[in-house]
Amino acid sequence: MKKVLVILMLAVIGYSLGTSFSTIKFGENRIGDPKEEKNVAAYYLNRTPDELSVANVITAIVVNYRGFDTLGEVSVLFLAATGLGSILYRRRKKGEHPEVITKPASQLLQSGSKLIYPAILVLGAYVFIHGHLTPGGGFQGGAIIATGLLLMMMAYKDFEIRHNVLTWVESIAGITFVSLGLTGLIYGKTFLENFLPTGNINDVVSGGIIPIIYIAVGFKVAAELAGVLETLLSNKEND
Amino acid sequence: MIFSLIILIVLVLLLLAAAIYAVMQKDLLYATIATGVISLILSILFFIMQAPDVALTEAAIGIALTTIIFVFAIRHTSRREDEILIHEESEAQTLDNKENM
Numbered sequence: 001m002k003k004v005l006v007i008l009m010l011a012v013i014g015y016s017l018g019t020s021f022s023t024i025k026f027g028e029n030r031i032g033d034p035k036e037e038k039n040v041a042a043y044y045l046n047r048t049p050d051e052l053s054v055a056n057v058i059t060a061i062v063v064n065y066r067g068f069d070t071l072g073e074v075s076v077l078f079l080a081a082t083g084l085g086s087i088l089y090r091r092r093k094k095g096e097h098p099e100v101i102t103k104p105a106s107q108l109l110q111s112g113s114k115l116i117y118p119a120i121l122v123l124g125a126y127v128f129i130h131g132h133l134t135p136g137g138g139f140q141g142g143a144i145i146a147t148g149l150l151l152m153m154m155a156y157k158d159f160e161i162r163h164n165v166l167t168w169v170e171s172i173a174g175i176t177f178v179s180l181g182l183t184g185l186i187y188g189k190t191f192l193e194n195f196l197p198t199g200n201i202n203d204v205v206s207g208g209i210i211p212i213i214y215i216a217v218g219f220k221v222a223a224e225l226a227g228v229l230e231t232l233l234s235n236k237e238n239d
Numbered sequence: 240m241i242f243s244l245i246i247l248i249v250l251v252l253l254l255l256a257a258a259i260y261a262v263m264q265k266d267l268l269y270a271t272i273a274t275g276v277i278s279l280i281l282s283i284l285f286f287i288m289q290a291p292d293v294a295l296t297e298a299a300i301g302i303a304l305t306t307i308i309f310v311f312a313i314r315h316t317s318r319r320e321d322e323i324l325i326h327e328e329s330e331a332q333t334l335d336n337k338e339n340m
Contacts (some may be wrong), residue, residue: 058292127295135291143299150307225304232311 053198054132054207062137063210067192074217078170081119081224088231097196105155113155120148128218132207138214142221149226153233160234166227173220180209180216245338247287254280266319267313 048060060072065184104110127134128141152159183193189195194208254277265315278301287296 136295137292140292140295143296143304147299147303150303163335229304229307232308 002232016225029034046230049152049201051198052194052210053201053203054204054209054210056137057137058135059132059137059210059214060207063213065195066194067213070213070217071177071192073182074174074220077221077224078174081170081228084228085231104157109155113151117148117152121150122143123146124222127213128214130204131218132210133202133204138217139221141218145218145222146225146229150229153229157214161226161230163227163230166223170220170223171191172224173216177213177220178214180213184209245274245321247284250280250284250287267320268310271306272314274309275302278302278305289337319330 044057044061044065048054048057050062052060054060079102124141124144126141127136127144128138129139131137150163184193184195185191187195189192194210196208198207198208242254257273257276257280261270263279264270266271282294282298282301285291285297
C-alpha cells in the first residue's frame with residue numbers, strides 16, 4: 001500500500017515539474033534572452049552597476065534584492081546547528097579529557113597541517129571580504145575557514161576551541177545582520193535597504209552595506225560549522 | 240569545440256560510475272568516499288557551465304564537510320550495511336528455542 005502511494009506521489013510531482021520545465025528550451029539562453037529588457041536576468045544585469053556599484057551581480061541579488069531570503073537561510077543554519085548541539089552536547093566535568101583520538105596523527109599530517117593552516121584562514125577571510133568583487137561570499141568563506149579548523153582538529157589531539165567563544169561570535173554576527181536591516185527601517189526606507197553611500201565600482205569599500213553583511217555572514221557560518229564539528233568530534237564512541 | 244565535448248562526456252561518465260558504486264557498495268566507508276568524488280566532479284561541471292559561485296560552495300561544503308559528517312555518523316553506528324546487531328540474533332535464537340520446546 002505504501003509503495004503504491006509513493007509511486008503515485010512521484011508521478012504527480014514528475015508531471016507537474018515536467019509541464020513547467022518543458023517550456024524552457026534545453027541549452028538556450030538561460031530562461032530568456034538577457035538582451036531583451038523585460039526578462040528577469042536583464043533587469044538585474046542592467047540595474048546593478050548603476051544603483052549599487054557592485055561588480056558581482058550574484059552577491060547583489062543575494063544580499064540586496066533578495067536579502068530577506070538570505071536572512072531566512074541564515075536562520076535555518078542556526079536552527080540546524082542548535083538542534084545538533086542540543087542533542088549531542090554534554091558538558092564535560094572538570095579535568096575529564098575527551099579521549100576520542102587515541103593514536104596521534106602521522107608526522108606528515110602534523111607538520112603539513114601546521115604549515116597550511118594559516119594560508120587556509122587567510123583564503124577564507126579573503127573570499128568573504130571580497131564577496132562583492134570576486135566570486136564567493138559569506139557562505140563560501142565561512143565553509144573554507146571551518147575546513148581549515150577541521151584539519152587542525154584532526155591532526156592534533158589537544159587542539160580545541162572553547163564553545164563560549166564560538167557561541168558569542170555566532171550571536172554577535174547574527175545580531176549585526178538583523179540590526180543592519182532594522183537601521184534601514186529607521187532611516188525611512190524598507191527593511192534591509194541600502195542606506196550607506198555606494199562608492200565607485202571595483203573598490204573594496206563600495207556597495208553600501210553589502211560587504212558588512214557578508215562579513216557578518218562569513219563569521220556566523222564559520223562559527224556554526226566549527227561548533228557542529230567540535231560537537232561531533234568530542235563525543236565518545238559507542239561500544 | 241570537439242575537445243570540450245569529449246571532456247564533458249568523460250566527466251559525466253565518471254559521475255555515473257561513482258554514483259553507481261556508492262549505491263552498490265556494502266562497506267559504507269567506501270561509499271562515503273565515492274559520494275565525495277561525486278561532489279568533486281559536480282563542482283568541476285558547475286565551473287565549466289560558468290557558475291563559479293556555485294562551484295566554490297559545492298567544493299567547500301560537499302567535498303570536505305559532508306564527507307566528514309558522514310564518517311562521524313558511520314563511526315557511531317555500523318560500518319557495513321548488512322551487519323546484524325547482536326541482540327537481534329539472540330532474540331531469534333530464543334524464539335527458536337521456544338518453538339522447539
